[in-house]
Amino acid sequence: MSAPSLQVFALDGYPEGQPGDDVAALILQIGFEFAPGDILVVTQKIVSKAEGRLVDFRDIEPSDLAIRFAAVSGKDPRHIEVVLRESVRIVRMVPALGLIISETRHGFVCANAGVDLSNVRGYEVACLLPLDSDASARQIHELISAKAGFSVPVIISDSFGRPWRNGIVNVAIGVAGMNAIIDYRGQTDSHGYEMHASIMAVADELACAAELVMGKIDARPLAVVRGYQYQPATGTMRDLLLPPERDLFK
């Protein structure tokens, strides 16, 4: 068996986009020819924007909690209010860093509930995570696969910080058409050892590989990973959420 290899490339030509767009239809308009085995990685921002997950700050009445935190952290109280509304559990509030770590309705624990102010047209508009990121991935997956005539798994990616490590990396926030993880538990390695703690979060690793070609400033919202031997499945980002009993950092 020859050594595995894969290719990762960004797709050009996705339009600026606006609320109400059909992301899958716009992707198809690019005219890219998918090949069997391709995985499509789509950045969260174009999905959120198309789904109208934008909040105009003029519509936001900040709570006392938001006003107080904003005052001590130097943030806009309406931004803080949006973050609080997008959270179901606060893990840490860090005024000195202007940072709220919280859990979203999806179960993601991340900074500022994934609420983003950059790369959205217009001033004072916050971009929220898709309401149901697996459903968003599934919708794109189904239309692209139907047109291609074979399954094209879809990963929706966003960039999250990590405790204990500097910098942000891409993660998968929505998955359709493939297993998000590979579970090696119970298998033995080449020396006969049983593998412990060996669930690989491959959807997160694929999102990372995609980020390397998407870039941050040039903001290419689409990438294709070709040649990776994924496990076909319905797929869900829920496999990437830590079971409560393993959450040591509540």
Added chain:
Amino acid sequence: MSAPSLQVFALDGYPEGQPGDDVAALILQIGFEFAPGDILVVTQKIVSKAEGRLVDFRDIEPSDLAIRFAAVSGKDPRHIEVVLRESVRIVRMVPALGLIISETRHGFVCANAGVDLSNVRGYEVACLLPLDSDASARQIHELISAKAGFSVPVIISDSFGRPWRNGIVNVAIGVAGMNAIIDYRGQTDSHGYEMHASIMAVADELACAAELVMGKIDARPLAVVRGYQYQPATGTMRDLLLPPERDLFK
């Protein structure tokens, strides 16, 4: 400017290896022809093994702390003892999961101080992280680059778990020849927004991309990333460590 693309492929032919090996020399013996722009990702295990970072359990006298934790967690007390000796700070001890989260001398916060029992020949042998993982990366980088006639950055990778997310992913534990991060702070995106919190941990993302071709069971210890536009630099994994004031989960 055309859309960026990259290739990731595993290298076959690295020998079984033993303590005292020169990793760079063994890599060169494979005869792979590096191209300008290639990044070499090397899995921690072959580096640790070559550097003799193996501990025979028969030489380990467990402390009372190790014996107590092992008893309640069902682990081998000698394994726990090795983990404690490789730690400079304990973040969490979780008997129910048999898990110790601690900080290593390098500054990594991870499970069981990166001490591994799998994929090392012989019974009851623990494999420790390289003593100075940047130095290990630099040594390989320098010899490979000298033979190639151009710089070949080297990343030493290991797989770490993450709080709040299920599964492990590859990270960079040693870096030479490139910047481990890209700092976008102060730059504006395509809509004129200044980018916040935008340090990308690209060395970690490259390690993730490599894992996708290295695999876990087949254990290919070497991968090449070709076509990624890295920033040439001395490089260090220290850029991937969180400054103490941002460590919210001590």
